[in-house]
Amino acid sequence: MKPYTFARPRPNGRPPLSRGPGLVILVLGLTALCASRVDLAGSEWHTAARTQPPDPTPVLEAPEPETVLTAPAEPKIIELTGIIGRGEVFSEALKRQGIEHEAVFELVSSLRKGIHRAEFNPNIVQRGDRFSLGVDTAGVIQSFEFVKRGALATRFVANRLEGRLEARKEEADLDRQVVVVSAGIEGTIWNAIRGAGENPDLLSSRLIEIFEYDIDFMVDCRPADAFSVAIEKFYKDGEFVRYGDVLAAEYRAARESYHAYLFETPAGDRGYHDAEGRSLRGFFLKSPLNYRRISSGYSNRRFHPVLKKYLAHHGIDYAADYGTPVWATADGVIVSSGRKGPLGLYVEVQHKNGYKTGYGHLSRISRTARKGVRVRQKQIVGYVGATGRATGPHLHYNFYSKVGGKYRLSNPSRVVNRPTGKTIPPALLDQFFAHRNHLDALLDQESGSIVTALLDPFPTPGLDYPTE
The missing domain is CATH 3.10.450.350 (Nuclear Transport Factor 2; Chain: A,)
Known part of the structure; x- marks a missing residue:
């Protein structure tokens, strides 16, 4: 459990009051005044205080507010599912979901410790095996489940208990x-x-x-x-x-x-x-993430919420929760990864047949999404955020088609998706x-x-x- 955090008031910057005899007399006078009014109801006391003329006498500063004890918010869990592909190893399948090396190593170590190698060996998986993950916004695995193809009565699971992943085998006669x-x-x-x-x-x-x-x-x-x-x-x-x-x-x-x-x-x-x-x-997925709504579509004239004027919006804005995983819509190679002006944290992927896609306003970029790295379709490249010129968390999705030797922005909803x-x-x-x-x-x-x-x-x- 994370330690509680204490909200401390900011110093007000005023000079400290003098602690001379006048201050003592003032305190005694205020104490006597409070004692004489103790028989009044709270509401009457406040009403009287508001209607009296301001006292020219210096008053004591209000005491600092009490320290507030706030419990840490429950971390948001993102559910991810995957299927082992042809010739794919376990670690590659996890990294395709955006799981970083340290988290993969921790999971594999827990599986090897908690489950006999003869029953489940992470180094030996088959195409069609299914797995699911519960990951928090920091990229830490909180839960895991693996089901072998054709053996749905057996599950290999891991859950985080007291900060550690504990793995076990579960069987049921289903x-x-x-x-x-x-x-x-x-x-x-x-x-x-x-x-x-x-x-x-x-x-x-x-x-x-x-x-x-x-x-x-x-x-x-x-x-x-x-x-x-x-x-x-x-x-x-x-x-x-x-x-x-x-x-x-x-x-x-x-x-x-x-x-x-x-x-x-x-x-x-x-x-x-x-x-x-x-x-x-x-060739392409219809969308690059699980989103709540399209906040801005592809348009030649849209009122910009920040600049307050009409501009072309040659992309699609997907409103989604902060930290929602964003994936590549097709196989390709990352040609840009980092900050890009108003688009904030941005990843651009070059695909075959003269296409490119771009993913902007990310809160963070996956460690596996570096320039020059080859990515597979639906591999996570980053997470929804509001970096750059954005009013709230969303993904700005760009789609480029090569025309006359140059890449031009296109409407992704009009692209013919070849099998x-x-x-x-x-x-x-x-x-x-x-x-x-x-x-x-x-x-x-x-x-x-x-x-x-x-x-x-x-x-x-x-x-x-x-x-x-």
């Missing part, structure tokens, strides 16, 4: 159900999920992650939209424990519908694909289409339907699929 969740949009995707009786904090993050290349759920949702998901849910003695994989998802907008089907090839390539077998992974993930090999398309059709049948079930039995005779993705 019952699996596959449930269909469907709802119409009611303001936000969060409200819609809550209205369907599910946990909006957990399930909304899954949907946002699946469709993060095509849909910005903060601005693209409309009241007429709807969604359906088929998701695994795990129970212990009838009590819900956690969600598993989203097996399929559909988002129906007014002009277009988006589909996602989880599929794994025999070679171990696992990911979400559209109805034609194309990977959902795009970059792996398409299903032609030899496996028949299996994928059979898998897709089966999952579509599940999504047609009523919301709340338990469809586990419908999946039981159906093979696991990546194995032999019926084609009829």
